[in-house]
Amino acid sequence: MAPKLGIVAGSGGLPAKLAEKCRETGRPYFVLAIEGEADPATVAGAPHAWVRLGAAGTGIKLLKEQGVVELIMAGALKRPSLASLRPDWRAAKLYAKVGLRALGDDGLLSAVIKELESEGFTLVGVDSVLTDAVATEGCYGRHRPDAQAEVDIAHGFRVVDALGVLDIGQSAVVQQGVVLGVEAIEGTDALMRRCGTLRREGPGGVLVKAKKPQQERRADLPTIGPQTVDLAHQAGLRGIAIEAGGSLVIDRDEVAARADRLGLFVIGCRKPS
Amino acid sequence: MAPKLGIVAGSGGLPAKLAEKCRETGRPYFVLAIEGEADPATVAGAPHAWVRLGAAGTGIKLLKEQGVVELIMAGALKRPSLASLRPDWRAAKLYAKVGLRALGDDGLLSAVIKELESEGFTLVGVDSVLTDAVATEGCYGRHRPDAQAEVDIAHGFRVVDALGVLDIGQSAVVQQGVVLGVEAIEGTDALMRRCGTLRREGPGGVLVKAKKPQQERRADLPTIGPQTVDLAHQAGLRGIAIEAGGSLVIDRDEVAARADRLGLFVIGCRKPS
Known part of the structure; x- marks a missing residue:
């Protein structure tokens, strides 16, 4: 059986589609819903927890507790300001490492992915699960x-x-x-x-x-x-x-x-x- | 004395500034106000005529009748669709020449300027009149x-x-x-x-x-x-x-x-x- 899938849920309908696919194929999964981004309807009925975007430490801890192996980032995340992000210790360390001053979404996402992989997760693309999409x-x-x-x-x-x-x-x-x-x-x-x-x-x-x-x-x-x-x-x-x-x-x-x-x-x- | 200045007036405050400068320096001028673009306040009290953007032939005729020698394009012109432009014969000839299908503002403006110069006008930049701007x-x-x-x-x-x-x-x-x-x-x-x-x-x-x-x-x-x-x-x-x-x-x-x-x-x- 495929390993447990962690779905980091941003906005839009994509996270719900992934959860649906997991249920259809009997794959175990867990949704980490980002506050202010994920659609509450997405996580209704799905095993899930809500976290702030700035709470990287809490998120990583939750995913590990859940035994998540593969991780998928689904849906858009509005890039917040540093002030509103209120980074926890883990997130602040990451931001200090990548430097946020002139970094677009893309640079930030690449850095986040690299960091999550260093925690032992395998990051996969939405297209590897929703192959027909x-x-x-x-x-x-x-x-x-x-x-x-x-x-x-x-x-x-x-x-x-x-x-x-x-x-x-x-x-x-x-x-x-x-x-x-x-x-x-x-x-x-x-x-x-x-x-x-x-x-x-x-x-x-x-x-x-x-x-x-x-x-x-x-x-x-x-x-x-x-x-x-x-x-x-x-x-x-x-x-x-x-x-x-x-x-x-x-x-x-x-x-x-x-x-x-x-x-x-x-x-x-x-x-x- | 400087030759008569024709001001082709698009939107914004620039045409009014040019007319003001002409009055201050005693330079003869004439405003060709583009319908739907030029601010009516700009032309109040100035020698002027209103024309449609598509009426290139009428515009050129008016400027020649007025004895305009130097011509200035001032203010933005919203690029209209061909349908709403209703080009007169003169404008249609120009569009046929430059081809409008994938042409941005810039290509269009360059073509218009070339065409006006072929009619004997000397095109000058706003910066040549409002030097301190x-x-x-x-x-x-x-x-x-x-x-x-x-x-x-x-x-x-x-x-x-x-x-x-x-x-x-x-x-x-x-x-x-x-x-x-x-x-x-x-x-x-x-x-x-x-x-x-x-x-x-x-x-x-x-x-x-x-x-x-x-x-x-x-x-x-x-x-x-x-x-x-x-x-x-x-x-x-x-x-x-x-x-x-x-x-x-x-x-x-x-x-x-x-x-x-x-x-x-x-x-x-x-x-x-």
Whole structure:
């Protein structure tokens, strides 16, 4: 049997999907829910404990007591300020080691992963458990991008690549060659809402989402789900393009069904290497 | 006497400043106010006409009738969709020539400037008329960035440089090493308002604004003024850093006075070449 899985639960629907998968396959698991981030519905009925993001020592102790061997980080964590983090001794030691002054999410997550591995945990990616969630190449559903949308998608991937290198964000919205918005810490949902008010007349824009080039695969892979399709539709977008192999699609069938119903395309694109 | 100046007026306070300068120096001028962009207060009392952005032919004809020789583009123009632009014959010819499908502001502005020069106008930069508005190196006012703010400023310039190369935007907000937001077409004011709700506890962030590396100097130089200082303060920022020599400061004395009163720094930084 697979070893006990510890799920460090940030925001969004991913932690719940992982817990569900564990139950389905009979795999033992434990959810370490991050206060202010994890959805309480995620942990309802699951073996779990709540911890502050700054309480690294408590978290590690709990996971060890639970006999967790493999560890997975699921869902986004808002990077807090040092002041609000109130790091415990363990966390403070880590921050002192990595230096926080000019560190983006990516640098921080890599450091956290390294530290957890030094504690004896094996960090695995969400894609190793939800194997069927990794974005595949080609269209989900029956709608396809037209020539203008293809130009917007290509430009969008150039933009998110540049954002990613600087560890800024994973998403951009492009309409008719114009970058309507780019994501920093506000997240993809807020980006789309804003772009709904910034859009121009004529054919709508495209949401493009990709992994940061240097991103640690075991943390915070770009993720879309049915709700992303709804929000894209509300923002007047025509479609969503994600990085095949480098992002996650939650509820693939529902994503395709909803895209078909709302008239959007959802496409996985292999990044040119 | 200096030749008659045509002021193509987009949004913001810059066109009014130029008209004021012409009146002060007794220089003849004419304002071509872009509908939906120029502030009606700008043209009150000034010789002017309103035109649609898409009515290039009408605009050129008016400027020639007025005997305009030198032409200045002042203030931002929201890039509209082709549909809402309703280009007249002259504009359509231009768009057909430059191709609009994947063209950002910068490419479009360069093409427009080239076209206007082929009509016999001499395009000049705002900085050639408002010579004292070009951002100088060093602090405006008495507050100075501390060590953390300096790190944020340096990171911010890296970020806006990458944005600029892709013709996305000119501004970013960085707080404690984290990029809170980056500007696309929403503009700097909207960026700051959003970052006000995204900020973390502890020392506030910094607005960094710079010219796009390849940007045509005669169009849409990054600009700040007293209102920028007010908005930065409202968003919880600690200061503003602009590119010395590559951006404009409107009402320099008032910017410094307001920054002093609100406790913000405003600093012009020479970009490393």
